[in-house]
Amino acid sequence: MTLQEVREKAKLTIGPHCKVCPECDGRACRGAIPGPGGKGTGLGFIRNYQELKKIRLTMDTIYQSVQVSTEARLFGRTFRLPVFAAPVGAVGLHYSDAYDDLSYSSAVLNGCLRAGSAAFTGDGVKDEVFKGTIEAIKAIGGVGVPTIKPWSVKEVLAKARMAQDAGAFAVGMDIDAAGLAVLAMQGKPVSPMPVEALATIAGSVSMPFILKGIMTAEGARKALKAGAKGIVVSNHGGRVLDETPSSIEVLPAIVEAVGGKMSILIDGGFRTGLDVFKALALGADGVLVGRPFTYAVYGGDEEGVFLTVEKIRAELAEAMVMTGAATLADIDRSKVSYQAEG
Amino acid sequence: MTLQEVREKAKLTIGPHCKVCPECDGRACRGAIPGPGGKGTGLGFIRNYQELKKIRLTMDTIYQSVQVSTEARLFGRTFRLPVFAAPVGAVGLHYSDAYDDLSYSSAVLNGCLRAGSAAFTGDGVKDEVFKGTIEAIKAIGGVGVPTIKPWSVKEVLAKARMAQDAGAFAVGMDIDAAGLAVLAMQGKPVSPMPVEALATIAGSVSMPFILKGIMTAEGARKALKAGAKGIVVSNHGGRVLDETPSSIEVLPAIVEAVGGKMSILIDGGFRTGLDVFKALALGADGVLVGRPFTYAVYGGDEEGVFLTVEKIRAELAEAMVMTGAATLADIDRSKVSYQAEG
Amino acid sequence: MTLQEVREKAKLTIGPHCKVCPECDGRACRGAIPGPGGKGTGLGFIRNYQELKKIRLTMDTIYQSVQVSTEARLFGRTFRLPVFAAPVGAVGLHYSDAYDDLSYSSAVLNGCLRAGSAAFTGDGVKDEVFKGTIEAIKAIGGVGVPTIKPWSVKEVLAKARMAQDAGAFAVGMDIDAAGLAVLAMQGKPVSPMPVEALATIAGSVSMPFILKGIMTAEGARKALKAGAKGIVVSNHGGRVLDETPSSIEVLPAIVEAVGGKMSILIDGGFRTGLDVFKALALGADGVLVGRPFTYAVYGGDEEGVFLTVEKIRAELAEAMVMTGAATLADIDRSKVSYQAEG
């Protein structure tokens, strides 16, 4: 199976909303919810992609060649590369019923595991989703990050404990899902949460707690204060609030605020190992990749996921060779040029 | 009735010039007068829309959730949100004869009233238009702002008195209508007016006088000196002079000049509650929305207007939730990022 | 006859190269020589148009209304507006044989005269062209500016004397025509000229000498030193050298260098009275308009020219009303906002 075959098959199975575009840039699907698009004008998604394209790699091949290592140590574990599958939920609604949230999670968890990566998995209105995913994570020795929505503190605590019991190496919360009005309509309201509530949650589990959906230095400081061990800089792919900045352009200020004090992951528009390289150069510790795994799963299940991670790893390694970086620690600000939007 | 149905019906009734575009951005109708377009190249309209799209919202959902209030106090009254219908005139000419200025005003006045907002209404060459509108405002207890064109001082004074007698909570003048050469051609010349004349007008009525069509800090200072209680930062939707700046990009300098000393409203390209949020963040006290009400009326009459206000209010409230603003006072400069054109 | 009819007729008569586009911006005809296009990539022409579009007008209608005057005093004469027809040559080649250089010159000279403006006329490889044009200028009392190509000094002196004998109120030279290789191929070489040669020419006639094709402050200083009473800031519509800056973006530096010491005219992409207003606001004393007169002549002869000047004058007057400028002297830098390319 090749990635080209995966894409071709995905076009047949992924449903009416996603077009499996040659450039997955948020244009064809803008405003398509249900579907994979950004909300409203779609600018949250589109800007993620476009802003990444402004960052350029500093090529220099005059140096003593060594074997490149993409290995990353994060949250007490070693990964083959600092790239993870982002949580994706309600796939039956946004894509097609060829998969449901459980079978989708299973495919990304196993594919990522095999490739030396790991998957973040999603949460849903129905309890079976989270439960089933937790079991899948348990079955592979805890190599996955269950990501809980900002329900009531009580419910979050219960789910965090389930994650801990399953041996998950970390547990996440997408705090920006507070903007998903559709959840309240289904009788399961979500809401913003203060530092105190987050601290209670972080303190209730023994493994690292990761807050996803941070877009400001102040937000990052609050996450740190709450005891989070990591954050994901993210605008939720443009799906919870229209017209936000791209995640990459707010990264530098966040790195300045909390860099070195917690792990900083990022998602939004990342497609290639070169994109991953850019985020690392700007100070991120790792990257979550979202939509590319949707067509990977719909077109190739676990194998599609594995091939996608492999491709990204090869691209990252190549970028390191061409810029003279032997390890991730060598990928610093000097390796890219970038003028942020503002 | 849904807004989608309103739009579909509007396409059938609104006439040949307006295309009810998915993005109402001034491109399809550029130069179309009669019609809804901007004058000449249409850049006055187009820039309004484009410049608003450059402003980005600062997302942060780590805070103690509270009930959001979009309530605004302006001109001695409380509104459910700081959004008003902009005056639109000669609808029979620019759109279709499914409506005339009286039936149009009636629809926006009543729809806005019901939604907790209020409408600015227009003026015309024929006296019946203003007279009829005044009666409609009187019938709903004065919840509307008659907007007088810059005719002779004598005529303006007479009309302002009519507005006062009808109990209108404010009276406006679109001073930039001085550029409407078409009025002179119909025997009713308009012209620029000095501070002194405006002061006479402002001093002749007991309710607030609002000057619409301010595009510079100096113009705002003159309006203040004339005794106006409010201004509308506006390039008249690009219809009185081609190639002006957008209204949003001149807002910050105007806020610096007169902010806190008078109420600052703005119009030009505002479509969603997110757009409203941006103006408030840059220092405006309220927003006038124009063209969206034209298809609201042609497609849904009073109900279409009501639904449009409701949609904008919901979007504004959602933006407040996602940025951590409980009241309008919390929407400050830190809630957006923006680099003005120049 | 209306300008719309003029345009419609021009489409039938103007030949295969010019498309009489709704926006005459140099795109459809890029690289079309023969034809009206800019050389090579066409960027010289295209940039002229685009850069003008970046300049925005400062609207303010709060002031005591007075009668606007567009009257300009230049080169010892009073014109109804500071706008002139630019010299256009070889019209039979670049447009169609419905006109030749003599009949074309006659139409612009007479149309401009009637509208209170004046035309610059061109020069050609064949002596009859210049001779005939001179006679036409003489016939209307010298209200035209013969523009000589940079041939040998001897030939230029002879032609300048012919212009003087005809009573022309000024005489010009398009020094940038040194780039027209096509002339050398026809046995009439042109070349750059030093200050000394230009001083000889300027000193040989009693009326003002105008150098056209200045694009730098240094070039303007040299023109001043040569005794020129005026310059035309111009990249020759992008037709002598590809990839130059636009004329408008180099204007401010030139104004700073020689403003007040000589008359500064400009051409390149000017279409409307608003465009004229922009150049005046940036310090120009007058504007030459080129291509719009080609479709004016081909579609309406002298009458088309007259209507075109009238339209530009009305637009200029309207811009003055909307910005509070009573005379040309009031159109200063505060009346526009502009960020030049660099």
Add this chain to the structure above:
Amino acid sequence: MTLQEVREKAKLTIGPHCKVCPECDGRACRGAIPGPGGKGTGLGFIRNYQELKKIRLTMDTIYQSVQVSTEARLFGRTFRLPVFAAPVGAVGLHYSDAYDDLSYSSAVLNGCLRAGSAAFTGDGVKDEVFKGTIEAIKAIGGVGVPTIKPWSVKEVLAKARMAQDAGAFAVGMDIDAAGLAVLAMQGKPVSPMPVEALATIAGSVSMPFILKGIMTAEGARKALKAGAKGIVVSNHGGRVLDETPSSIEVLPAIVEAVGGKMSILIDGGFRTGLDVFKALALGADGVLVGRPFTYAVYGGDEEGVFLTVEKIRAELAEAMVMTGAATLADIDRSKVSYQAEG
């Protein structure tokens, strides 16, 4: 034969990947490898072209006209213009089998020689390619620059000696070919090389050693330290690493670092003599032109190459006339305006 005929014929013979576009800007072929495109998104190629278009020429024709000379002295030789054919390899794969690497090299070597220029020639997986090219260079008195890939030092030394024996006036290495994974797949790995290894190579031959693929000031300093007499600022036409800067935008920093201490050539997106002029104005000593020679050869063999060089020379000379540069030394920073991307 005209260049227009060359282009027409090339369209028939050049194969399926190259479209011989009117503007050879890297868009139609983006990602096309095999083919002439840039890798991945194609941005490396596309940016080269676009960034050059941002540089504008400073026109001034007021000066004493002299005969322009485009003559350049480089690497101990005098060339009619400072423009060379860039090395292109595997033409049978990327274009069509109407040519192979030997016949292609022969055409560019001879065409360039005749036009007073010289060609850089490529290297390949099979030894016959390099060997054959060397013989072709020997046959024309050494007027060519064999360009060796970064194989093992031993192999490079052997090939450099072959170049020296053939009398080549210089020998090059495209150090950035370290990114061509396809070579390793064919059993001939390439890799980055440290300064020491490059110094060994440079020291092993008597003629100048030129390092191609420098994109940073630091890389240029290392090349200088290694004893290279020249560098080619190049991103390999976007074919070894995606998303690099354009070569022209990194040129100024490189000139500042090593200008005057070694010869600085550049390639990437150069199409016309005006493009060459821009690089010289920014401090380059010469320019390599790549893709235009591919359609020159496929459409006109040696004669197509000759005509292409002649065209570029005429354009360069014309730009010099229009900006007042008599020799290449006169083409300095004042002759262009440019704001680099970052």
